[in-house]
Each structure stands twice: as C-alpha cells, then as structure tokens.
Amino acid sequence: MTESAHGTAVPSALSWDPVVLWSKPESERAGTPLLVLFHGYMANEEDLMGLTDHLPSEFTVVSVRAPLAVGQGFSWFPLSREDDYSVERVVESVSAVSAWLDTVREAHSSVSILGFSQGMAVATSLLRHRPADFACVVGLSGFAVPSEGHSFFRDDDAAAAPARFFWGRDQEDQVITPEMIGFTHAWLTQNTRLTKILYPNMLHSINLQELSHVREFLTMTVLNPR
Structure with a gap:
C-alpha cells in the first residue's frame, strides 16, 4: 500500500490482489474472449454478475471488486466532490487494475x-x-474523468486508433452531473468509434433493452468482427 497526499491508504499497482468472480471455471477459460466488469460506487463484485446471463456465452466474464471500502460496498477512488479526490487517486487505482489485467490477459x-x-x-x-x-x-x-494533463492518459494515442465503444444512458439520470456528461460525450466523440444509445425511463440503472444492445455489440465487435 501507498499513501495519498491526504494520508489515506491507496492500493499499489504492485500490491493489489483483487477479489474477483469468474463466470467459468479455470479449466474452461483458456482461449476464450475475456470481458471484465467494473461495478459502481458502493457496490461490489457481485453487483454486475447477473449481466452474464444476458451476454454472449462465448465470453469468460470476470467481475472485479474495487479496492476502497465505502459504507456497505467499495469504491474505485474518492468521488470528485470529496476532499481527497485527485487525478492521482484515479491513476493509482487504475494502474493497479491494469497490472492485475496483465496477469490474466495472456x-x-x-x-x-x-x-x-x-x-x-x-x-x-x-x-x-x-x-x-x-x-x-x-x-x-457512467462517465470519464478529466485528465488534468496527467501523462497516464494517452488520449492522442487513443484518438489515433479509436476503439469501438458502446455508451448507454438515460438523459434523466440524476446521478452523473451534466458537467461530467458533457466532458464524457466530448471525449468519446473525439477519441473512440462511438455507439451511443439513450434509454428513456431507465434513470441510473441498466435495463433489458440495453443489455440486448450490449450483447449485439459484443457479438459484432468481438465474435464476428467486420
């Protein structure tokens, strides 16, 4: 563990050993496409595993628990409105996730x-x-975070070879602020091959229509790419 400027323990990329849930036993994972799930604030690794039944069965799905205990759940980093939020806290957490991914991706x-x-x-x-x-x-x-010029975020490289990105949300979602939505929309439009779909009456959640679109997106992008 390392400490932030506020003295709070944060995960080190060298020390974090996440709690994870797998959709398949280890004997059935080799050679399959991997889909990694990251839950929301104050949730845990069990929160999104119910999505697995609605996703292509060819995928191995793994859901990862965030490193910071908050209330009855976990957080990836402090919220932007909290005093101990910083881009460095985001980088610390995501660096740990990236290092863990390197241990399973091969x-x-x-x-x-x-x-x-x-x-x-x-x-x-x-x-x-x-x-x-x-x-x-x-x-x-959800949202993307402003980089504040941090070198961790290689946005020029992302724009040079834009990835396929699916973004689903409800315009009436009151959890994500308009400022964050505006930043996220601008970043995704400029740096990804974006598929954006709005779902009325969904609010801050996931619905079955959205899951059917995610399934189709994963199938066309990963299993049957053109």
Whole structure:
C-alpha cells in the first residue's frame, strides 16, 4: 500500500490482489474472449454478475471488486466532490487494475471491458492509458474523468486508433452531473468509434433493452468482427 497526499491508504499497482468472480471455471477459460466488469460506487463484485446471463456465452466474464471500502460496498477512488479526490487517486487505482489485467490477459483471445457508473470511469481510464489493449469498451450510465494533463492518459494515442465503444444512458439520470456528461460525450466523440444509445425511463440503472444492445455489440465487435 501507498499513501495519498491526504494520508489515506491507496492500493499499489504492485500490491493489489483483487477479489474477483469468474463466470467459468479455470479449466474452461483458456482461449476464450475475456470481458471484465467494473461495478459502481458502493457496490461490489457481485453487483454486475447477473449481466452474464444476458451476454454472449462465448465470453469468460470476470467481475472485479474495487479496492476502497465505502459504507456497505467499495469504491474505485474518492468521488470528485470529496476532499481527497485527485487525478492521482484515479491513476493509482487504475494502474493497479491494469497490472492485475496483465496477469490474466495472456490466457484469453482478447480483452474487453465494461463499467457501470464509477466503473465506467475505470474502463475509460484503462482505455486512455493503454488504448491498443482492448477489443472494445462498454460504458453504462457512467462517465470519464478529466485528465488534468496527467501523462497516464494517452488520449492522442487513443484518438489515433479509436476503439469501438458502446455508451448507454438515460438523459434523466440524476446521478452523473451534466458537467461530467458533457466532458464524457466530448471525449468519446473525439477519441473512440462511438455507439451511443439513450434509454428513456431507465434513470441510473441498466435495463433489458440495453443489455440486448450490449450483447449485439459484443457479438459484432468481438465474435464476428467486420
């Protein structure tokens, strides 16, 4: 563990050993495409595993627990409105995730990532750090973080070879601020091959229509690419 400027323990890329849930036993994972799930704020690794039944069965799905205990759940980094938020805290957490991914990716034919809410910030940050590493990215009711000029975010590289990105949300979602939505929309439009779909009456959640679109996106992008 290392300490932030505020003295709070944060995960080190060298020390973090995440709690994860797998959709397949280890004997059935080799050579399959991997889909990594990142849950939202104050949730845990169990929160998104119910999505697996709605996703292509060819994928091995792994859901990762965030490193910081918050309330009854976990957080990837402090919220931007909290005093101990900083881009460095985001970088610390996402660096740890990236290092862990390096320990599992070689067993799979490709790696795709999916994040909900704050988990979408993790997914977009991973893409911005290592833009060539992922077959595609799915972001649900979430956001991307401003880089504030941090070298961790290689946005020029992402724009040079834009990844396929699915972004689903409801315009009436009151959890993600308009400022963050505006930044996220601008970044995704400029730096990815974006598929954006709005879902009325979904609010800050995931619905079955969105899951059917995610399934189609994963199938067309990873399993049957053109």
